[in-house]
Amino acid sequence: MKIQIFLILLYYCYSRCAFTVDENDKPIETDRDPEIIGTVEACPFFSDQPVCCTRSQDRSMIKDFKSLDATFGNDGGGCDICGSNMKRFWCHYTCSPNQSEFMKISGRQNMTDPLNSSKIIEVQMVTLEVHPQIACEVFSSCKRTSFATQVSAMASPGGFFTFQGEQAVGEGGQYIKVEFQESNSLYFEDIWSCNHNYSRTTEDETGIHYWDDFGYELHGECGCNTCENSCQSDKILYEPPGILYGFEGTYILFAWGWAILLSLAITIIRRCQQKKFELSDLEEQKQILG
Incomplete structure (x- = not known):
């Protein structure tokens, strides 16, 4: 037990933060030690532990995570587990006590806001090192969500995270x-x-509310449309289209029925007219012979 406590203390002694925010929620570089801030509402698994995020950042993440749910979660035609994985990713980015190990700050620079091409904003330049396994596993849980499939830039693990990093220009000032x-x-x-x-x-x-292991609520299962692993191989997911594929059967029968009736009516009328002409010719021949 003493050895474990010693290792934990040793770990945090060498842990440093890389960025924080000022009184205006503007990201700034820092080299401070992680601090215990109590409950971290946006990242419950970090509560009562030394973290690099502040109360202000916690509040900002709560707001951002609502947008994330609406984009990648079940409510947005996505998958809540994808949303949960992404929340954990951004929680580690913002709150991890060893933030300085995977993040480097390289000053500030003016850039065009990707959401408003006419707006130039000053942003903090960040280089983030991500473990390939994390990138692949998070992407795998999100790649079939509606938003990810609609944005071609997110078609690969690298593109998925690069796209989000670029979007942080307008939303996070980085x-x-x-x-x-x-x-x-x-x-x-x-x-x-x-x-x-x-x-x-x-x-x-x-x-009844359903939860994962990390403090996030799951509002529904991720079905086959948004999760490849949910597709069952023993079910027929595709059937070759038949001759009438794409047509409404009732309308087709109705149209064909009227066509047949109209054809019969025309045929009967023509036969009657032909019979009438034949009788008229026969009457004329009788008069000539008589």
Whole structure:
């Protein structure tokens, strides 16, 4: 037990923060020690531990995570487990006590806001080293969400994180250049696959709530459309189209029925007219012979 405590203390002694925010929530470089701030609402698994994030950053993440749920979560045509994995990623980015190991700050620079091409903003330049396994596993849980499939830049693990790093220019006041390496990189364990089931439930006056192991609520399972691992191979997912594929059967029968009736009516009318002409000719011949 004493050895474990010693190792933990030794770990935090060498842990440093790389950035924080000022009184205006503007990101600034720092070299301070991680601090215990109590409950971290946006990142419950970091509560009561030394972290590099502040109360202000915690509040900002809560707001940002609502947008993340609306974009990548079930509510946005995505997958809540993808959302949970991404929240954990950005929690480690913002709060990890060993932030300085995987992040480098290289000053500030004026850049065009990707959300408003006419706006120039000053941003903090960040180089973020991400472990390849993290990139692949998080991407795997998100790659079939509606938003990811609609943005071609997010078609690969590298593109997925690079796109988000570039979007931080307008939203977080940072330009995050994402690189991938195994050592001295952002890494955390137990990334859930998108077909993972909930781990616990709670119940209140609004009903039953389902949760993962990290303090995030799961509002529904991730189906086959948003999670490849949820697709069942024993079910027929595709059938070759038939001759009438894409047509409404009732309308086709109705149209063909009227066509047949119209054809019969025309045929009967023509036969009657032909019979009438034949009788008229026969009557004329009788008169001539008589």
